[in-house]
Amino acid sequence: GAVVSQHPSRVICKSGTSVKIECRSLDFQATTMFWYRQFPKQSLMLMATSNEGSKATYEQGVEKDKFLINHASLTLSTLTVTSAHPEDSSFYICSATTLPANEQFFGPGTRLTVL
């Protein structure tokens, strides 16, 4: 299957700093990328849908000014957690697809810890 990578795999930062997470589709062009967040023992919660070249669509309750998403190319989407706080600590996972949604390919995830 198609490969999606995320970088970094793990990041620890101080409260108040910003962290950027990259999601890349390595062997295909993704028209749409999704960002999910997973809390311990909870489901994957969709944060936003990003289409190349356009603004991301955020799910209800997700602060778009805090979680900045950029999908500048068909192979790269970035999620920037701005002014991170300890409650932002979580496992962030991206997925990429050329649609339909049943052909989403997930990245390995990024563990963010905010001290």
Next chain:
Amino acid sequence: DQQVKQNSPSLSVQEGRISILNCDYTNSMFDYFLWYKKYPAEGPTFLISISSIKDKNEDGRFTVFLNKSAKHLSLHIVPSQPGDSAVYFCAAIAGTALIFGKGTTLSVSS
């Protein structure tokens, strides 16, 4: 309100036996369902899917059953193997995105 529910947070099964993972959904507009397997600190990997026009899909040891009238689907793994131990997520397609259940942790003992 959760649209995709996995009411059993965990399941323990002996090697060689059948594992049955259940999933319920509330939105009758969902027409495609998927099961993912996930290890800790990794992204989910696709396992098997089913369209609402079918009631069964089989792939090797994995079979998914769909009961549209009950808004219920299940994943059967037989025979279960220790390597199957993981968290299993049920998901439904809503538009272009996936809605996931909370997952069921399967433990297969040898």
